[in-house]
Amino acid sequence: MSARKAIFARLKRTLDEVHNPTVRISGADQRIREANANIIPARGQTEGPARAAMFVSEAEAADAEVMRLAALADVPRFVHDILIQAGASQIKAAPHPQLQDLDWTGVGIHYGRGENSDHIGLSVALAGVAETGTLVLASGPQSPTTLNFLPDVHVVVLEEENIAANYEAVWATLRAQKTEGPVMPRTVNWITGPSRTADIEQTLLLGAHGPRKLIILLIDGKNP
Amino acid sequence: MTHEPHCHDFQKGAADALNNDQLQELLNRTLKNGFQKKRLNGMARLPEYDQLRDQARDLKNHILDHLDAYLERFELEVQKAGGHMHWAEDGDQARAIIGDICKKVGAKTVTKGKSMIAEEIDLNDYLAEQGIEPIETDLGEYIIQLRNELPSHIIAPAFHLSKNQVAETFREHHQHLDADRSLEEPTTLLNEARKELRDRFLKADVGITGANFLVAETGTAMIVTNEGNGDLTQCLPPVHIALTSIDKVVPTLEDATLLLRLLARTATGQEQSVYNTFFTGPKREGDLDGPDEFHIVLLDNGRTELLGSEFRDILRCIRCGACINHCPVYGVTSGHAYGWVYPGPMGSVLTPFFVGIEEAHLLPSASTFCGRCQDVCPVRIPLPDLLRNWRNRAFAVGKPGGAQRLALKVWAMLAQRPGLYHVTARFKIWAMKSLAGKRGHFKWFIGAGGWTKARDLPAPQGGTFQSRYQKGER
Numbered sequence: 001m002s003a004r005k006a007i008f009a010r011l012k013r014t015l016d017e018v019h020n021p022t023v024r025i026s027g028a029d030q031r032i033r034e035a036n037a038n039i040i041p042a043r044g045q046t047e048g049p050a051r052a053a054m055f056v057s058e059a060e061a062a063d064a065e066v067m068r069l070a071a072l073a074d075v076p077r078f079v080h081d082i083l084i085q086a087g088a089s090q091i092k093a094a095p096h097p098q099l100q101d102l103d104w105t106g107v108g109i110h111y112g113r114g115e116n117s118d119h120i121g122l123s124v125a126l127a128g129v130a131e132t133g134t135l136v137l138a139s140g141p142q143s144p145t146t147l148n149f150l151p152d153v154h155v156v157v158l159e160e161e162n163i164a165a166n167y168e169a170v171w172a173t174l175r176a177q178k179t180e181g182p183v184m185p186r187t188v189n190w191i192t193g194p195s196r197t198a199d200i201e202q203t204l205l206l207g208a209h210g211p212r213k214l215i216i217l218l219i220d221g222k223n224p
Numbered sequence: 225m226t227h228e229p230h231c232h233d234f235q236k237g238a239a240d241a242l243n244n245d246q247l248q249e250l251l252n253r254t255l256k257n258g259f260q261k262k263r264l265n266g267m268a269r270l271p272e273y274d275q276l277r278d279q280a281r282d283l284k285n286h287i288l289d290h291l292d293a294y295l296e297r298f299e300l301e302v303q304k305a306g307g308h309m310h311w312a313e314d315g316d317q318a319r320a321i322i323g324d325i326c327k328k329v330g331a332k333t334v335t336k337g338k339s340m341i342a343e344e345i346d347l348n349d350y351l352a353e354q355g356i357e358p359i360e361t362d363l364g365e366y367i368i369q370l371r372n373e374l375p376s377h378i379i380a381p382a383f384h385l386s387k388n389q390v391a392e393t394f395r396e397h398h399q400h401l402d403a404d405r406s407l408e409e410p411t412t413l414l415n416e417a418r419k420e421l422r423d424r425f426l427k428a429d430v431g432i433t434g435a436n437f438l439v440a441e442t443g444t445a446m447i448v449t450n451e452g453n454g455d456l457t458q459c460l461p462p463v464h465i466a467l468t469s470i471d472k473v474v475p476t477l478e479d480a481t482l483l484l485r486l487l488a489r490t491a492t493g494q495e496q497s498v499y500n501t502f503f504t505g506p507k508r509e510g511d512l513d514g515p516d517e518f519h520i521v522l523l524d525n526g527r528t529e530l531l532g533s534e535f536r537d538i539l540r541c542i543r544c545g546a547c548i549n550h551c552p553v554y555g556v557t558s559g560h561a562y563g564w565v566y567p568g569p570m571g572s573v574l575t576p577f578f579v580g581i582e583e584a585h586l587l588p589s590a591s592t593f594c595g596r597c598q599d600v601c602p603v604r605i606p607l608p609d610l611l612r613n614w615r616n617r618a619f620a621v622g623k624p625g626g627a628q629r630l631a632l633k634v635w636a637m638l639a640q641r642p643g644l645y646h647v648t649a650r651f652k653i654w655a656m657k658s659l660a661g662k663r664g665h666f667k668w669f670i671g672a673g674g675w676t677k678a679r680d681l682p683a684p685q686g687g688t689f690q691s692r693y694q695k696g697e698r
Contacts, residue, residue, distance in 0.1 A: 004311035007470070007524045011292040014532035018289050028293035031286070031475045032441045038279050038482040041272040058495060095512075113512035116426055132496040141510035145459045149452050167484075171477040182305045182504055184442045186514045187459065190500035195452040198492070199364035199380060200387050200410045202254040208363060209418060209425075210452025210499065 035175075037168045044131035044166035051130045055163045056218065058133025062193030063206060064214040072219050073102065075157060079122065080107050082215060086153060092118040096142040098157070099124060114146030121151035121211075127170045128163040128216075132192055135216065136170050139187035148189055154211040156191075160221035227346040227374070230563035231575060231584035237561030238590070242674070247558055250386055259549035262493025263600070269495070276486055281604040283479055284540035288531060294440040294473045295522070301443025305505030307518040315345030318523045322347065322432065322465060323354050325519055329463055331356050331429035337447060337454035338362035339434030340378055340543060341467050341523055343565045344578070347432075358432075359424045361453035363417055370397045376559030378566060379491055379545040384558045387413065421453075431457035431515070435468035436542070437483060438520075439502070441476045445520060446502040448487060450494075455501055464503070464515035469523045471539045477502075483542055486602040491544040526577060534613045538573045540603040547597035547607055553590050562587060569597035569607045576614050585623035588614035642690070649688040656683045 001009070015024060046054050056066045067078055079091055090108030092115070093099050099122065100111065114121055123143055127136040135156055139145045148154060164170050167190075175183050195210030206212055230237070241247055267273050287294060299309045312318035318341075326334060334351060336342065336358055348358040348369070360369040364381035368374070370393050375381030382390070391407035394416055407413055433454050435445040445466045447454045458464045474480050480502075488494040507514030530539055548554050548568030559567035564584070566574045572587035588611040597607040618624070638645045660666055660683035669681050686692060 002311070003313045003317055003524075006313055007311055007528055008292055008295075010524075010528035011295075011531070014528065015289065015292055017532075021292075024290045024293045027286075028290045028297060028440070028475065031290075031479075032297065035441065035476045035478055037478050038283070039272055039275055041270055041276075041485070043270070062495065062498070116422065134496055134500075139511060139514060140508070141512065144512040145455070146513040149455045149459065167481045168478055171481070182301075182442060184305075184444050184502060184504040186504060186506070186508050186511055188502040189455070190496065190502075191498065192494075192496040192500075193498050195450070196498055197363045197414060197451050198258075199362070199367070199382055200385075200390055200413055201250065202258040202380070202383075203387075203410050205411055205414050207418070208414060208451035208453065209361065209421065209456055 035171075040166050040168060041131065044168075046130050046165050051165055052160050052163055052218070052221070055128050055130040055133050058131070059128075059135075059193070059216055060133070062133050063196075064133065064193045064216055066216045066218055068218050068220065070220050072098065072157070072159070075099070075217055075219075076102050076104050076107050078217055079109075079155065082153070082155060083107065083120065086120060088119045091120045091122050091155070092147065092151065093122040094124060094143050094147055096124045113144035114148070114150035116150055118147075118151045120153045120155060121147040122155045123147050123157070125156050125158040125162065125216075127173060128158045129167050129170060129190070130163055130165050131167075134167075135189075135191040137189045137191065138174070138185045139189075140185050145187045145189065148191065149210045151211055152207075153213040153215065154194075155215045155217060157217045157219065159219045227343070227349070227565065229575070229579040229583050231579060231587055233563055234557075234561055234586040234590060237563060238557040241557045241561050246386060247384060248556065250384070251555055251558060254383065255549055255555050259492065259545075263490060263546060263549070264493070266489040266493035266495070270485075270489060273486075273489070276482065277602050277604055280483055280486055280542075280602060281540065283474070283482060284603050287474060288471075288536065288539055291470065291473070291531065294475060295470060298438050298440040298443060298473050301440065302505070302520055303443070305443045307443065307505045307520060310519060310521045312521060312523045312525075314525050315523075318345050318467065318521055318525075319347060319350040321521050322467065323350065323356075325463065325465060325517075326351070326356050326430050327354070329429060329517075331463070333357045333359060333424065333428050334430045334432055335359050335361050335425055335428040335457045335461065336365070337431070337433035337449065337457040338365050338381070339432070339467055340375075340565065341434055341469055342432065343375060344525065345523065347467070359421070359428065361421055361425065361457055362449070362451060363414065363453075366417055366421065367393060370394075374560065374565060376567065377545060377548060378543055378568075378570075384560065425456040425460055428457075428461045430463040430465060431461040432465045432467055433458050435466045435472055435520075436487070437480045438468065438473040439475075439477055439480050440473055442504055444477070444502045444504045446480060446500060448484070448497045448500050450492075450498045452499055455499055458501070458503060458515070459513055462515055463517045463519070464506075465519045465521060466503075467521045467523070469525065470527055471541075487542055487544050490546045490600070490602040530577060535573060535577065535610055537605050538570065538610055540605055541570055542603060543570075544602055546600040546602065547605075550596040550600045552592060552594060552596070557590070562590070569611065570605075573607060573610045573614065576617075581614065581618050581621060582623065585614075585618040585621075588612075588618060589624075646688055646690050649690070653684045653688060657685075659683070
């Protein structure tokens with residue numbers, strides 16, 4: 001008997017004592033179909049300016065740096081300053097149309113996946129989650145996952161209107177975007193602050209294997 | 225690394241730990257002021273914490289009642305997304321499946337994210353025997369791999385080591401680096417490991433991670449890390465294998481979210497771990513990175529049997545480590561005394577199941593039944609009850625034997641005869657009082673060496689409990 005068959009036979013033997021298989025399958029199907037939210041804490045139900053404010057304070061509490069920009073068009077200027085401060089000459093950016101359409105005159109920018117030689121990476125977030133200051137990045141041709149992890153400094157563009165109050169709202173966005181094929185892209189990253197470890201005597205140290213620094217460029221909701 | 229169980233040596237392991245001043249200092253500092261305090265702070269920031277725990281318990285119970293239905297759905301969705309599903313009844317099968325996948329692509333090196341399942345089936349030894357080099361990439365796992373040790377904690381594998389010990393380990397194993405370099409600061413140690421491992425990440429042929437949860441709805445597996453090592457393991461090599469067990473499945477993304485609101489907060493007091501990564505199938509068309517092949521290896525290893533046993537509740541466990549962090553026994557013995565992969569209260573429930581109660585009969589007794597483990601469990605597992613079940617099973621197979629059993633019998637005999645009990649107690653009080661003399665205490669007493677090492681043992685004062693009770697001293 002195959003391993004799979006043996007495992008399911010044992011499961012069936014035990015589970016049949018509670019519900020019959022039909023009830024089990026319909027129960028499971030129903031829960032998946034409904035995909036109901038569980039309890040969403042009060043802090044995950046903010047609205048308007050309070051939502052952005054919570055996102056910022058939570059992200060900062062997780063050691064991310066947040067810069068507020070008046071408009072998307074300001075991104076190259078901020079990136080320029082970040083490069084100067086880091087003593088770097090160029091940035092590797094996700095080939096995202098929102099970034100490609102900007103005026104990068106005077107800034108060394110390359111597009112592509114992350115490489116080990118990339119000191120600074122630039123991505124666009126699918127969403128932010130206010131309740132914990134978390135960024136959500138979804139992999140795809142416009143957002144290579146390697147860019148989120150290989151560079152020393154990760155700069156992420158987030159539009160204020162894309163800040164969701166809670167994680168559930170982001171799942172809903174992904175489901176709504178689905179046209180054909182799987183709901184989920186290959187990789188969805190929730191990122192809350194820069195990489196860290198406490199494996200040496202429980203001392204918190206930033207910059208374990210991923211970025212040592214996470215900079216969020218938050219674009220004002222009034223002028224996307 | 226050998227995973228031969230040494231659970232029967234618990235008492236020796238505990239004594240060694242108690243005599244290790246450095247370890248005691250470390251445990252005292254990192255548990256009470258570390259994990260325990262951080263959890264309290266994290267809880268204080270989420271008023272709904274207890275409600276979420278109730279909901280998480282109910283969710284896990286619902287999953288266990290419908291386990292085959294969710295596993296079938298998960299498998300279907302993994303395949304729809306282009307992933308490969310493999311089922312393994314035990315460690316042998318899981319190792320062989322992984323070995324085959326690695327050999328098929330001619331793998332020489334494998335990077336690994338932290339996985340307790342990989343520890344459970346002793347994967348590293350097997351890979352090495354097959355001529356495939358396994359490289360642990362979680363900092364703690366990397367350190368203990370260099371030292372050829374088992375993890376001493378499920379979420380902090382090198383919890384038992386001081387920074388000086390880590391420095392010594394790096395000096396011994398990173399021989400190509402300047403022998404006179406300073407390794408005083410933890411940051412220096414971290415940077416050295418980061419540099420050593422970066423190259424290995426880039427060159428690995430296969431990446432193996434575990435999975436914290438599997439989402440049936442979408443065929444998604446997900447991992448929780450703080451370092452980003454799991455991500456470099458899953459997105460760089462051409463092949464990604466997620467090795468995990470059948471109890472990790474959840475119905476929907478929303479259900480995974482419920483458990484994720486609890487996991488980090490309970491484990492480390494963080495609002496959220498830095499990286500929660502959800503992966504579904506291999507690289508898609510147009511993607512610039514990601515693995516060409518994606519495999520899920522789902523291990524049973526007796527869990528289907530646990531499901532039908534009086535230990536079923538342990539299958540709710542989400543591996544946060546809180547029971548370990550709050551156990552007064554673990555707090556002085558550390559993890560290695562437990563003698564196998566899983567330490568602390570959750571380990572004392574799981575280990576006898578995996579290695580047999582004859583080998584592990586001391587573990588369920590390595591508990592004061594104070595109940596803190598159950599108090600802090602995010603999915604409300606009644607750990608003391610499960611440990612008590614193991615004590616019953618141990619007793620049924622004659623463990624403990626000999627002297628302990630005799631002592632219990634004598635006590636039971638006395639306890640059922642109040643008159644005799646009273647006389648015996650009076651004699652003992654008189655004898656101890658006489659032996660103690662004027663000092664009124666002992667610097668040493670037979671069978672109480674652990675006590676008298678740190679403090680004097682006072683001799684009993686006054687009469688027996690029964691006589692004092694009768695006199696109205698209530």
